[in-house]
Amino acid sequence: MNDPKKLDEKVESEEFIPYFxxxxxxxxxxxHYFVFIRCxxxxxxxxRLVKKIIIDKVDEEFEENKQQITHHYKNYMKAKNRIRENRxxxxxxxxxxxxxxxxxxxxxxxxxxxxxxxxVGITVTRSRSKLDWSTFEDLxxxxxxxxxxxxxxxxxxxxxxxxxxxxxxxxxxxxSQSFDMFKKYSLVDTDLRESMYLNDYKINLQxxxxxxxxxxxMLYSPKSKIx
Numbered sequence: 001m002n003d004p005k006k007l008d009e010k011v012e013s014e015e016f017i018p019y020f021x022x023x024x025x026x027x028x029x030x031x032h033y034f035v036f037i038r039c040x041x042x043x044x045x046x047x048r049l050v051k052k053i054i055i056d057k058v059d060e061e062f063e064e065n066k067q068q069i070t071h072h073y074k075n076y077m078k079a080k081n082r083i084r085e086n087r088x089x090x091x092x093x094x095x096x097x098x099x100x101x102x103x104x105x106x107x108x109x110x111x112x113x114x115x116x117x118x119x120v121g122i123t124v125t126r127s128r129s130k131l132d133w134s135t136f137e138d139l140x141x142x143x144x145x146x147x148x149x150x151x152x153x154x155x156x157x158x159x160x161x162x163x164x165x166x167x168x169x170x171x172x173x174x175x176s177q178s179f180d181m182f183k184k185y186s187l188v189d190t191d192l193r194e195s196m197y198l199n200d201y202k203i204n205l206q207x208x209x210x211x212x213x214x215x216x217x218m219l220y221s222p223k224s225k226i227x
Contacts, residue, residue, distance in 0.1 A: 025186060025220040026194050028201045029178040034216045036164035037227065043157055047120070050151060053144050054115050058108050066104070073107055076114070119143050119151075127155040127162075178204075 027033065062069050119140070126136040136155070140148045168179075178201070185197040220227045 023222060025222070026197065027178075027182045027216075027218050028197065029182070029216055030167070031216045032164045032167040033218060036161060036168055037218075039157055039161040039164060043154070043161060046151060046154060046157070047116075050119060050144065051112065051116055053147050054112050054119075055108075057143075057145065058111050058115070062104070062108055069111065070107055073111055073114075115143055123151075123154050123158065127158040 058069070122131065122136065122139050125131045126133075137148075137152060140151050144151060181197065181200055181204070185193055185200070188196060190196075218227060
């Protein structure tokens with residue numbers, strides 16, 4: 001939508017409800033903003049669900065074979081500390097995994113964090129095309145069992161999120177002025193903030209060649225915490 005007149009018409013239409021009030025934050029830019037935020041929160045939601053599945057699985061395994069889980073955990077920590085010493089890596093005292101944990105709950109929490117870290121690492125490796133699909137799927141099933149299906153596309157989600165972020169970085173910050181305009185008008189404390197922002201945006205709309213014919217408008221309410 002590179003025509004300022006058409007953009008004006010859209011702002012006046014119902015498609016732009018809810019309307020801006022001065023307690024909101026508002027941003028105009030390319031759809032890359034929306035894609036990045038939507039994908040980022042989708043990643044967050046899926047990781048939360050993965051953690052819940054891992055917690056349930058660890059609880060079940062701990063109840064069935066507490067001794068084996070504890071034994072494997074202690075061996076892992078000994079090997080980890082040995083590797084750290086051999087490589088001269090300083091101990092991170094602020095990390096919950098820097099020292100061997102004692103007590104059932106502490107050990108279970110440590111195992112959950114360890115498994116989640118491995119799972120994320122596997123997914124990042126897959127997103128970089130350094131792991132074949134069948135191996136990736138088998139490893140996901142090891143950690144998530146028959147609930148693994150929703151995580152099979154997480155590597156693609158990482159790639160899409162990263163692509164959108166790179167587009168924001170190159171198009172919106174380096175080439176265009178939309179990010180600078182957002183920072184400028186976020187400091188304006190008046191009900192006319194969006195009108196001023198939109199007028200400035202329309203003036204520079206033609207120069208923002210990265211829009212590809214589309215404009216994204218997002219509102220954030222601090223009160224409801226809804227974007």
